[in-house]
Amino acid sequence: MQAKLLSSLFLTFLKMGPLTFGGGYALLPVIEREIVDKKGWLRSNEVADIVAVAGSAPGAVAVNSAAFIGYRIAGAKGAVAALLGILLPTFFIIIVLSQAYMLLKDDPKVEAALKAIRATVVALIVYAAYKIGKSAIFDMSTGAIAAASIALLAFGGGHIHPAWIIAFGAAGGIAVVTIRSMFGKKTKLDDDEPVYDYMI
Amino acid sequence: MLFDLFILFFFVGIVSFGGGFTMIPLIQEEVLIRNHWMTAEQLADIIAVAGMAPGPFATNVAVAVGYNQAGLIGAVVALTASVLPSFFVILILGKLFLRFRDHQLLKSSFYGLRPALTGMIAFAAFVLAQNTGMFTNLGWMFWSQLILFAASLYALAVLRKHPLYVIIISGLIGIAIYS
Numbered sequence: 001m002q003a004k005l006l007s008s009l010f011l012t013f014l015k016m017g018p019l020t021f022g023g024g025y026a027l028l029p030v031i032e033r034e035i036v037d038k039k040g041w042l043r044s045n046e047v048a049d050i051v052a053v054a055g056s057a058p059g060a061v062a063v064n065s066a067a068f069i070g071y072r073i074a075g076a077k078g079a080v081a082a083l084l085g086i087l088l089p090t091f092f093i094i095i096v097l098s099q100a101y102m103l104l105k106d107d108p109k110v111e112a113a114l115k116a117i118r119a120t121v122v123a124l125i126v127y128a129a130y131k132i133g134k135s136a137i138f139d140m141s142t143g144a145i146a147a148a149s150i151a152l153l154a155f156g157g158g159h160i161h162p163a164w165i166i167a168f169g170a171a172g173g174i175a176v177v178t179i180r181s182m183f184g185k186k187t188k189l190d191d192d193e194p195v196y197d198y199m200i
Numbered sequence: 201m202l203f204d205l206f207i208l209f210f211f212v213g214i215v216s217f218g219g220g221f222t223m224i225p226l227i228q229e230e231v232l233i234r235n236h237w238m239t240a241e242q243l244a245d246i247i248a249v250a251g252m253a254p255g256p257f258a259t260n261v262a263v264a265v266g267y268n269q270a271g272l273i274g275a276v277v278a279l280t281a282s283v284l285p286s287f288f289v290i291l292i293l294g295k296l297f298l299r300f301r302d303h304q305l306l307k308s309s310f311y312g313l314r315p316a317l318t319g320m321i322a323f324a325a326f327v328l329a330q331n332t333g334m335f336t337n338l339g340w341m342f343w344s345q346l347i348l349f350a351a352s353l354y355a356l357a358v359l360r361k362h363p364l365y366v367i368i369i370s371g372l373i374g375i376a377i378y379s
Binding site for chain 1: 213214215220221222225226241245246247248250251253254256257258259260263267279282285286287289304305307308309312313314315316318319321322323329346348349352357366370372373374377379
């Protein structure tokens with residue numbers, strides 16, 4: 001019965017929800033265990049497809065994996081069931097944390113803690129940039145695009161919306177690769193390993 | 201407000217390649233700079249909350265911002281909006297997407313997009329630091345913040361500690377030195 005499959009999907013992904021703590025890719029062994037071994041819904045070699053799609057589609061790996069697997073197993077409804085399962089726990093955790101924040105943030109001790117945490121958050125963001133940069137910047141052109149992006153944002157008086165930088169990057173990438181190929185130079189376009197990390 | 205939330209996070213959901221942090225520059229621009237929905241401090245705190253919880257960072261931020269702006273409904277709207285683009289891409293394209301992915305043009309755009317994102321995120325860090333007044337006057341605040349920043353970065357990058365751990369330790373230090 002469809003309903004039984006859907007609720008089974010939902011519960012399976014519900015179990016996996018909190019495990020996304022290690023980042024989306026940490027889900028993969030769990031997926032192998034639950035979806036392939038225990039439930040037999042998918043074969044082991046299909047997991048490779050999932051990894052590929054999940055990492056390259058927009059959005060979080062965990063979200064994409066859930067949607068893809070759910071879709072494969074039970075169509076659109078399956079995708080929804082899987083998504084609900086994997087997002088519900090973290091949804092509630094965030095709500096609780098946010099509520100706690102709203103209630104506590106004026107407490108002087110909490111304020112003091114938050115002051116320090118803000119410096120950490122800036123470090124978090126810098127680290128994220130560094131991680132992406134490690135694999136994103138590997139030659140003169142990519143370096144130039146990164147530098148140009150920063151320059152545009154810094155000196156683009158009265159705010160250039162970051163969305164423009166995204167367009168600039170994409171267009172610039174196409175331009176560079178096209179021009180280089182016109183001169184007979186190849187450009188390294190393939191990803192090596194995806195960035196296996198939390199936060200993805 | 202709900203409509204704005206939806207549009208913002210739908211757009212963010214579309215361009216969030218390469219990890220949840222790529223949404224920060226966009227969120228900062230819209231939520232902080234253009235619309236003043238919250239202060240820089242509040243945004244930084246939301247990022248901390250999002251980083252502490254399990255689950256994808258991007259969706260955590262969506263839920264947190266949505267909840268902050270419009271309660272439970274806001275959280276649901278923002279979350280749904282951020283997830284929809286992935287949903288569409290995967291459902292409509294599915295395995296077809298894998299073939300698109302290898303298309304020269306798409307790959308070329310990623311070649312340029314990723315360094316651009318790097319620059320964007322780095323700059324966003326700078327903007328956030330500026331707006332939370334981290335580096336204004338050269339007094340105790342400046343130096344303590346700088347040391348906290350450097351120590352956190354070290355813990356994250358060199359010691360490879362999980363953000364939750366670094367945030368908690370940082371908070372405890374904050375209580376010790378800022379009370």
